Amino acid sequence: MAQTLPIRMCVDRNIQVELSSLPKSGSALTLLRRSKVFCAAILLFLSYQSYAKGQGDSDLLARQHFEAARQAEKSGDLDKAAAEYAAILATNPDVAEVRTNLGLIYYRQGKNDAAVKAFEQALQTKPDLLGATLFLGMAYVRVSQYKLAIEPLKKVISLNPRELKAYLNLALCYTESDQQEQALEILQKAEQLFPQDVEVLYELGRVYSDLMTKTYEKMDQVDPDSYRMHQLIGSYYEARRDTQAALEEYVKAIEKRPDAPDLHYALGSIYWKELKFEKAKSEFEHELQLAPENYLATWKLGNIYLSERKYDLAFRFLNKALQQKPNLAQAHRDLGRALFQTGDYEGAISHLKTVAHLSPDESTAHYLMAQAYRKLGKTKEQNAELELFGVLREAEQKRILSPASTANDADPSDEKLDQPPTEHQ
Secondary structure, eight states: OOOEEEEEEEEGGGEEEEEEEEESSSOGGGGOTTTTOOHHHHHHHHHHHHHHHTOHHHHHHHHHHHHHHHHHHHHTOHHHHHHHHHHHHHHOTTOHHHHHHHHHHHHHHTOHHHHHHHHHHHHHHOTTOHHHHHHHHHHHHHTTOHHHHHHHHHHHHHHOTTOHHHHHHHHHHHHHTTOHHHHHHHHHHHHHHOTTOHHHHHHHHHHHHHHHHHHHHHHHHHOTTSHHHHHHHHHHHHHTTOHHHHHHHHHHHHHHOTTOTTHHHHHHHHHHHTTOHHHHHHHHHHHHHHOTTOHHHHHHHHHHHHHTTOHHHHHHHHHHHHHHOTTOHHHHHHHHHHHHHTTOHHHHHHHHHHHHHHOTTOOHHHHHHHHHHHHTTOHHHHHHHHHHHHHHHHHHHHHHHSTTOOOOSSOGGGGGSOOOOOOOO
């Protein structure tokens, strides 16, 4: 099996993106995977050209140089391979595929200027040669000529819309040229074509992150003491579980803009996680006066009243939360809990089944269903739910112990939802 030589493009911040893998054996021409050009095609072309001109000796000589180039590549002697391809071009200068082979040898050697020249010459003969166009763009990327790389890479996509390397390199060129919006557009197209490709998703996420960072930096420049900056810093501290620092920032934000939606909800959530329910209720109630559509605040009020066993209030707020957001798994879970505690076991099971459907990895619903089935005397169903609960609980514990875990200490399922939509005022 042929060994491979990785080709990488190095960008700022010491990030390296794998672009391709070139075999050390076999003709470089075989590397142009979607160009539909093969070694045999070159030899046949040369043979036909020689036959047409009555130059049988030239045909034989070209074959010998081509075979020598292949053997040199196989042995890793790239200088000799380049010399052999150059010898073919000395008598057949217009064979774009051979000149592309020569460019690829230079590319592998890191002779980027020579590679660019070879690819450009190949494209003068065959402007739509896919391999030469692609590697011309990639060679420009290698030498940080991002703006020059853009047009060849755009052309590759027009020639072959499924050439993944072109999308990744073009997005990089746009990013390095400070054209994040264009990078975002090209990566969104790539995601549609390659929805499971990790490199596409990584680069897309990086562009989103860059745009977010630039936007927040601009916010800081415009008004570093605005309520939105304090809210942003508070959410940062909250994500780092520095609840005291987060609380202080949210309080500052409210002092500056007490009527802004989301702020009282954010502060109430800090109190809620710390089980300071009276303060949490006050903030959630204030939030709902400003933004009645905030279904998370409504749900958390129901959650608090359930903890306090104030069932009438719990049912009122939990049902309202589900009217606003029918697929809110947390509210279904708490409503199932409330129904269980008030003796409506069938009703509890109905809501808990909904939780299991909406959040298949959530274990608590299965434990509660097992208890409800026990109350109903359904031993078979009880055992099945307990078994499933054990499996899911073990998986949850592994995730929590994982270094990458960001599970919330008070209620992990709370973090599964995005913030609710609110009007901008």
